[in-house]
Amino acid sequence: MKVDVSTPKTRRVTLADVAAASGVSKTAVSLILNNRPDSRISEQTAARVRQTANDLGYRPNLAAQSLRFGKTRTLGFISEQVTVTRFASGMITGILRAAKQHDHTVLMAETFGEEPELRQAIAQMSHREVDGLILGFMDSRLRELPGLESEVPVVLVNGHDTQPRTCIMPDEFAAGSTVAHRLQQAAITRVALIGTHRRATLHPESYPSITRRFAGLTQALAAEGIGITGQWELEDWNPSDGFTATRAMLAGNQPPQALICANDRVAMGAYQALAEHGLRPGIDMPVISFDDEDIAAYLRPALTTVRLPYEQMGEKAVELLLGGQLTADEHLVPMPLIERDSLPARR
């Protein structure tokens, strides 16, 4: 079916058209449509002009407005990779929602963690004169950000620059107490930690999120009087790592009453190791975790976990960018507990 569906551009209705159609000047139309209070045009004319504008389907040309104002009502979002986990997609959702509320649109770019790509994306967005730039990172490693000398306001999400910047982070430290408290409510007194993170342990300042997650956890567990039977260091946080570590833990002679997993993928591996060992996850061995990725809901029993609040972080970024004065503060966003079925009820 060779139907040509590329429609030829029909000329758009302009301010001049509205002016002509309603028999007043462009100035008047502009004043009326923008509700300028200073110059009082008769309400009758105003109503008539508004009506014609509406009838004609007039929409101001944004390119013209941008040229006039030097503002584009556009925000840029640059992320490392959108396909991996909920990380970027969650931020996108939050950013889009908040941007829409403020009548802004958002431009996207992906860097795959490569510095030249980042630099190029920043240049491109500055070039398009976005009103603000949001940089999203998958892990919160401290890094030196290139190409940020431009004059556009910047907010970092889930990351830090070596320069002072506005940034938004999940409140990992508080998440630790959330978990410890929930465990206490289930009357659990001995837990195993599957696992810590090798590189983060070696360079804590480079991995603020991971470091805070475990600092919060150990401090809160102690405060709740919950003992740690052991903690397994992992190279990475994939199911296979969780599987191996949990297997090693089960081979030991210090059985815990529950497992705290570093993240949901680790928990998935832990489930597999428990099953292999004849232990029903969540029943014979309660499990709690961090992140709330998609798989958390798919697991059987569904996994109770503390959510990384990507959407809220994205929203917050927009609010800060559009809300006026930007200061080089770190903003913490709370991590909610997502209660599912892998933990005994509170008592």
Next chain:
Amino acid sequence: MKVDVSTPKTRRVTLADVAAASGVSKTAVSLILNNRPDSRISEQTAARVRQTANDLGYRPNLAAQSLRFGKTRTLGFISEQVTVTRFASGMITGILRAAKQHDHTVLMAETFGEEPELRQAIAQMSHREVDGLILGFMDSRLRELPGLESEVPVVLVNGHDTQPRTCIMPDEFAAGSTVAHRLQQAAITRVALIGTHRRATLHPESYPSITRRFAGLTQALAAEGIGITGQWELEDWNPSDGFTATRAMLAGNQPPQALICANDRVAMGAYQALAEHGLRPGIDMPVISFDDEDIAAYLRPALTTVRLPYEQMGEKAVELLLGGQLTADEHLVPMPLIERDSLPARR
């Protein structure tokens, strides 16, 4: 730390600045920088102008160019929901990559499947005069698309309109032969189908992808001489559905040699049911599936599956949009077999 990091806008370098700095007219600078061949300016002057432009860090103002040309070098991508599965995020990656290659940027909006949101997003993007619009859908249900009377070229990804449109679909029918052929290579002669889709069975024309997936499958299985021991109809395609169906299948008396699962989530549920039944997925019971979501790689053994080529579909959309004449054709993108560990080797 209250450092103000909102930098005041320093005036951008304009064409006029370059002209003044190099002692020629704006016309000349424009001609030179755009490599207009017609008017031959001395190569010496040209070089000097290019040099000053570079030194000054001149970048043409896009708003001005847009105003002049009525083109924005911007594409719009509207999707239902970006947080769910790889669906939208994969398309985004493909779209961004292709757009970058053509020196375009992309604007995003999310509709959550709501018609008013869709209508609004389309209006907003037309208003911003995107050069093309990509509409991405999560399931390929036939639907009536509102607000598309605008003059902007449109491509549908993973969906159809009641109007003739350019659209891009995965080649589900061919995927059926891919699966059947792979099974034949593993010397499998009897399979169970977990499961079909109730609504798709009732309204095949509304669910082209699902319908094609199973049509391709049954036809190819027959061609390869592989028998179907049974097929289980599912209300939905989540792990719990796969679990229930597989359990029912296992209770029957027609044991298959392999399972074909409707998608990876169904396969995840099948794994759980198999394990419960003391059967090792992939070893005692080979499994093959469709989609290649994240979980496919996490499962143990990792799942062999036929990938939904979202990235390629996104790329293709951009190519079509920017490649000139748009015709109301359906473009089929091949679905590659992702070989992992849930199927015996080929013989």
Next chain:
DNA sequence: CTGAAAGCGCTTACAG
């Protein structure tokens, strides 16, 4: 071969 001028669609300071 090169420059002055007009115009894309808007807004606003300035006259009338």
Next chain:
DNA sequence: CTGAAAGCGCTTACAG
């Protein structure tokens, strides 16, 4: 109270 004019930064048809 209302309109003509200038200008945002670019490109191109038109004179010189």
